[in-house]
Amino acid sequence: MDIAGVPANVQDTTAETLRRSLYQNGVICVAGAGNNRLHDLSLKQPVGSGGANTELIVVGAAQLDGERADFSTYIDIRRRGILSLYALGEGVCGASSNSIEEMRCVRGTSPATATIAGLVAYHLANPVIRNQMITNSAGEISYSTMGMRMKRFLQTQGTDQKGTWPDGIPRAAMNEEVICTPATGTATAPAAVSTDFGIYLYRDSRSIFNDPGFFRADGTLRHFVPALNVISTGLTLTLPNFQSPVST
Numbered sequence: 001m002d003i004a005g006v007p008a009n010v011q012d013t014t015a016e017t018l019r020r021s022l023y024q025n026g027v028i029c030v031a032g033a034g035n036n037r038l039h040d041l042s043l044k045q046p047v048g049s050g051g052a053n054t055e056l057i058v059v060g061a062a063q064l065d066g067e068r069a070d071f072s073t074y075i076d077i078r079r080r081g082i083l084s085l086y087a088l089g090e091g092v093c094g095a096s097s098n099s100i101e102e103m104r105c106v107r108g109t110s111p112a113t114a115t116i117a118g119l120v121a122y123h124l125a126n127p128v129i130r131n132q133m134i135t136n137s138a139g140e141i142s143y144s145t146m147g148m149r150m151k152r153f154l155q156t157q158g159t160d161q162k163g164t165w166p167d168g169i170p171r172a173a174m175n176e177e178v179i180c181t182p183a184t185g186t187a188t189a190p191a192a193v194s195t196d197f198g199i200y201l202y203r204d205s206r207s208i209f210n211d212p213g214f215f216r217a218d219g220t221l222r223h224f225v226p227a228l229n230v231i232s233t234g235l236t237l238t239l240p241n242f243q244s245p246v247s248t
Helices: 013-024 109-124 127-134 146-162
Strands: 030-032 057-062 085-088 092-095 103-106 227-231 234-238
Touching: 030 109, 057 109, 057 146, 085 109, 085 146, 092 109, 109 127, 109 146, 127 146
Parallel strands: 030 057, 057 085
Antiparallel strands: 092 103, 227 234
16 A cells, blocks of 8 residues: 555544455555655554554655665664665656556655565465465464564565675565567557546556546545444455455
8 A cells, every 4th residue: 555644643543454354365555655764653554553563554755776766765763763765756657647659757665665565475486485474483374473474584685695785774675577468459548437435546556646547627626435344344445446345
């Protein structure tokens, strides 16, 4: 996930309950550290609930040379080890929503977070690595500690391949080239999906920021969050008119 933070003093029990439920069910959560170098990591949620001994993977933005990007939030006054690792957050280029033939380059902890979320998914697609992530020290299947094991795996991999940095935070690495198969046929822009809650979702992963469909008539950005219902038996995450509810 890469979501806007809320002040740490705001009661966010629903979101925290959701996160705990996700962890217990083997869902790995990745959050951006933030783009204000003067802020403390503990001041916003969900980042503030992270730490060295938590499942949450918090990602900072790095430059091409591996140094921290000057805007990336890194202060951890309580020294809880909230920041997990850095990934490239400067000059990250990808498909643009302006045109099917156009590229768009961005900066920030958001693209860095997307990189790590993709890296997590890539590793979990490997049966050998996935088995390591879901098996505890007793050789039993345990989804509840999957997030912690994946965090440790990424940190160890980064340190092994890029060494130790003065700030002690590993830089993401995989020491592998992922070949992309060239697209064939004629590309078409996906249609926006309107839901009962005024949420707009695209059916692919292209950037939303310049898409007119994500803005109201007055120019403000539409809320881009799913409906969340808390029920007596647990949590139900619902994406209306898009996919079936995901219950945890």
